[in-house]
Amino acid sequence: MSDVSQGAGWWRASDEKWYPPETHPDYTLPPVQVVPVPVQVPEAVPFVATAAPIATYAPGPPMVPMTPVQDKRTYASPMSFVGITRRTTAWVRNTSTSSGTAVAAWTAACLFLMVMYPFLLLYYFVVFVLFGIFTIPYRLARRSQRKSLHVQQNQLAAMQGMMIQQQYAMGQPQPTAGQPGAPWPGDHNPPG
Numbered sequence: 001m002s003d004v005s006q007g008a009g010w011w012r013a014s015d016e017k018w019y020p021p022e023t024h025p026d027y028t029l030p031p032v033q034v035v036p037v038p039v040q041v042p043e044a045v046p047f048v049a050t051a052a053p054i055a056t057y058a059p060g061p062p063m064v065p066m067t068p069v070q071d072k073r074t075y076a077s078p079m080s081f082v083g084i085t086r087r088t089t090a091w092v093r094n095t096s097t098s099s100g101t102a103v104a105a106w107t108a109a110c111l112f113l114m115v116m117y118p119f120l121l122l123y124y125f126v127v128f129v130l131f132g133i134f135t136i137p138y139r140l141a142r143r144s145q146r147k148s149l150h151v152q153q154n155q156l157a158a159m160q161g162m163m164i165q166q167q168y169a170m171g172q173p174q175p176t177a178g179q180p181g182a183p184w185p186g187d188h189n190p191p192g
Helices: 081-095 099-130 132-170
Strands: none
Touching: 081 099, 099 132
């Protein structure tokens, strides 16, 4: 905007001021001139296939354990029909590696149970008939203790499994058995 015209195309508005041409309401852009630019294309290079070494992927140990950290347990008392039967059949399953050892283990288990069932009957007679009702709270308390111990061991095993997974994910070396932080073999109870 100016009081005097600045050159060709400037226009005067109703306020008696001069404005540049691009601000006029009827202004259109001038046509754009396209100038072709020659492009040089480089010569084509023939593709030669070369044998590159093939990278192999060696996966690490799985992040989720394939086998349970702890085995199944029974909360029944060792001095009960259910408890002694479950423990005996678990022993047979763990010791049977071939058909010959399976037959021997089942034979030994049946003989053991045939001896233990009458012994348990005598035990129950002495405990419940002679000493009466006073032993029931004790048996319930012991069962509760066994169950809470098993829950604690499962929690410990789960935490140890998570620590191993985190160490693997972070690329740290895994502790071996006997080192601090290493899981204990078996039922995850430290010796002592």
